[in-house]
Amino acid sequence: MPVPEPSLPDLDRVLEEVAEIARPHAFEGEVADYIPALATADADRFGMAAVDLDGTEHVTGEVDEPFPIQSISKVFSLVLAMQKVDQAEGVANELWSRVGREPSGDPFNSLVQLERESGVPRNPMINAGALIVDDVLLDHCDDAKQATLDLLELLAGEPLELNEGVLRSEQGAAHRNRAMANLMASFGNLTHEVDEVLDDYTHACAISMTTRQLARATRFLGNGGVEPRTGERILSPALAKRAAAIMFTCGTYDAAGEFAFQVGLPCKSGVAGGIIGVVPRRMGLCVWSPPLDVAGNSLAGRIALHEFVSRCDLSIV
Ligand code: GLU
16 A cells, blocks of 8 residues: 655644754854855844745745855756756766766865866765856856846746855855866866856855745755746756755765755755755745754754654655
């Protein structure tokens, strides 16, 4: 007998309970400070949103406060690149010959593996991999920065802005990312100027979104690649599955195994404390709390996702 899809409890009540449990744990984590502008984030901010495919929005906390999406942008840059080069759904194209699809087991900004593996990053969810994705986008978009913003505006259903302070701060602190881009260029795995690629990358990281907007923007990945509000197809079902699969195995730094174990959903986190999650055929999730755990994932966010998914029986595994 197949196990039936669980019927959901009252999600607004569950979110309130989860916030009460998770929020105090934020103070066990540390706000990222290697990008100076991120260090000023309020450690006590917390928001969580679950947006159903039918558009119903369940929220708790500061869900309408914008924060820089940082590495969450890597999902949407990958989606754009898939739109451009993956239409044939092959695996040996100009994207997948230059970046892998395996978890790295190393920190997101590590150079060690990249040197050992001849400038081919393990996956598009780590910084080096996202730089390759941006390099591919520069070949296929008239304005790659605008294309990423346009996609996110379409998915969020609202105009978005950049956080100019975070952009400038990251541009002044991009030493490791620049080193990675140069290393990949030395192996012949970068076709544009390092500065041009870095510029696209830092712009995507500085896009400012709210928890509510990110939960909306994530839904199409659990809806066979179709944006539920407009009915617009963003990706084919096969490519939407692939994007979510990469989130599941690689989306939460080198704690992706632990995330699969505890949360059991495709997720992607960013150093400003946001985490998005895909609940297939049901909803998009986002949680935001700036202090991070040792792996770089929002500490209270991870706890909140674990509690939410357990109470609602939503893990995919
Ligand atoms: N902009 C950040 C960096 O390049 C993103 C890191 C992250 O959110 O994981 O380091």
